[in-house]
Amino acid sequence: MLQFGNLLAHFHLPHKAYERAQKQNLKQLPTLPDFLQHVVKLTGLRKEDVYCNLRVPDQLQTAKDDINMVVLTGHGIYCMDVKPWSGTVCAHNQNWHVEVKEEDQNFTNTRIEQVEDPLKAVMRKTAQLCSHLKRSGVPIRSSLFFPRVMFLSPDCKLDEELMKRRELVPYGQTDEFLRSFREGYMGWISDALTPSWISGHLSYRQMESVRGILRKMGTWDVVLLHGGEQLKGDYQGCQYIALDRQDTETLEFSRVNILSAESLWALLGHVPQH
DSSP states (O other), X not given: OXXXXXXOOOOBOOOOHHHHHTHHHHHTSOOHHHHXXXXXXXXXXXXXXXXXXXXXXXXXXXXXXXXXXXXXXXXXXXXEEEEOOOEEEEXXXXXXXXXXXXXXXSOEEEEEEEEEOHHHHHHHHXXXXXXXXXXXXXXXXXXXXXXXXXXXXXXXXXXXXXXXXXXXXXXXXXXXXXXXXXXXXXXXXXXXXXXXXXXSSOOHHHHHHHHHHXXXXXXXXXXXXXXXXXXXXXXXXXXXXXXXXXXXXXXXXXXGGGSOHHHHHHHTTOOOOO
């Protein structure tokens, strides 16, 4: 299946052993669309105020980052990345370590994977979104942006130092965090009708302007491969397929197994370099 997002992307193939080792765990976790429904249900927010996989451009239009979930409220804009990790997580220098134990009938193997600091990453992307809104004519104070990292697996344990960070939402606190949106919802409605210079929050006009910009932001184009792997890219066109890109959301191939890897790359407009 070739599934399109809205606009932009770059090619990425999962390659780390850590990602492959987590497939079994991923099967037991909610998909992002399922989690989105859970978010809307618990928060009481409208679907048009929750956005998934927004690709955030930087000033040079070269950034290839995306934010898993952006939630617009009267209190501010929540930028949230979602992690399906399992294992014990701790910060180590400029990166994080994820300690994963693999148990077999005869032995237990402990593996430590080094991953990018997700908190620094989401804070960087949040700052890029703030700058993008400003460049688009909607300046919002940086204090009204709230970066968060949410962990979906009950098998993911944050160490003591990470648990102190309010920007990190472990599995056991996920529902409580989401319900906090509902508890303040009536207050957000009042704030939306009050000038922002009085309330210190987003006004109704600001929220409408932000919605307009978020709706225009791009997402990834995704090729879903047999076995669960994905190719994420920017659809360039193909001489064998005539379609209107703006009117097409999904292409499905009934016999994808006959397509070689080279054919899939060519389908996405890739030209081999010799």
